[in-house]
Amino acid sequence: MPHKPTPKTPAEVAKALEQENFDVAFAYYKAGMLEEALHFFKEVLKLNPENAEAKQFRDKILAELPPTKPEEIVEEKELPTLPPVKEVEPAKPISFPSLTEKEVMPEIEILPKKEEVKPTVEKKVEAKKPPVLPEAPFFEFAKELRSKKLYADAIAELSNLLKNYPNTVLKEKINFELANNYLEAGQNEEALKLLSEIMGQKKDFEHDAHLKLAQIHEKTGQAEKARIEYLRLIKMLSILPPPKEIGTDTVELQPVLAQITPIPQKKEELESQAHFGAGNVFRARKEYRQAIVEYDQAIKNYPKSEAAAEAAFYIADIYDRVPELRDYELAVKAYTRVITDYPQSKWVDRAKERKKYLIDNYL
DSSP states (O other), X not given: OOOOOOOOSHHHHXXXXXXXXXXXXXXXXXXXXXXXXXXXXXXXXXXOTTOHHHHHHXXXXXXXXXXXXXXOOOOOOOOOOOOOOOOOOOOOOOOOOOOOTTTSOOOOOOOOOOOOOOOOOOOOOOOOOOOOOTTHHHHHHHHHHHHTTOHHHHHHHHHHHHHHOTTOTTHHHHHHHHHHHHHHTTOHHHHHHHHHHHHHHTSTTHHHHHHHHHHHHHHTTOHHHHHHHHHHHHHHHHTOOSOOOSSOSOGGGHHHHHTSSOOOOOHHHHHHHHHHHHHHHHHHTTOHHHHHHHHHHHHHHOTTSHHHHHHHHHHHHHHHHOGXXXXXXXXXXXXXXXXXXXXXXXXXXXXXXXXXXXXXXXX
């Protein structure tokens, strides 16, 4: 979405508003959200009834949407008139003989009247439609550009999105996505600035940003900085309060934001990756005992992840190849865990090969 100059005259303002509504409508149409697109095309036609493109799209959407049933019209019917009331002769009084005291009827016990139970009528509660975020289609388009490795285009799209929607509830997601694009484009300084901003806000992506920062230090050969950042994240997660809803304090927006990626990782996922990263740093520093401790923690925190499978293989490899910790029985046991617990992992074939070699030659 290219940057547009600020309109000055009333005519320019009206034209800019018309174009903005058209762009939003077209984005929803491309995303398959026809009802939302129809709404914004109608807004265009309110501003300019002669907009031929908006008319064309409006008519096309109306043809595609299922027809709605018109409300039934209820005609008022005249009530039938009642026949006139006939005069009735007054009834003659009836005389009863006086009753003696013995002949008086005994008192009848009056039972309490039962409360009438009214049948409960279930009220049909119409599900509220989730709020519409007009910026969401543009964000999805930017993510699609990144998936195609068009990082420069994605960065431009995300930057324009922040200019056009400075107060969007997607701002943190956009910044995190922007940082990932900078990283994959090799622009580490820009990525680090954004990650620092996200960490400083202490919101949903704070811990994801710390993990990303530690991984950057590890990849760029700054082992000590990476070790400090991984251990700092592990400490932060250990005292983390109960999880809150994703995205915002506004309740009605939570279901919408939960469907828009990226989504903050769960605590156990972050802990597993942090321990795994710390294990890699300790292994690179030849601090193998501490590396095994960290790898074990990575497996315990999130045993079904790919990081856990890799951690299990590295533990076996340390027992297999590091002279001061070499223990072939422990190595075979660790390789067996890789084969048994992670049969779909890319480490299985190597684990089978080393296990067979150790059994054939040393056990």
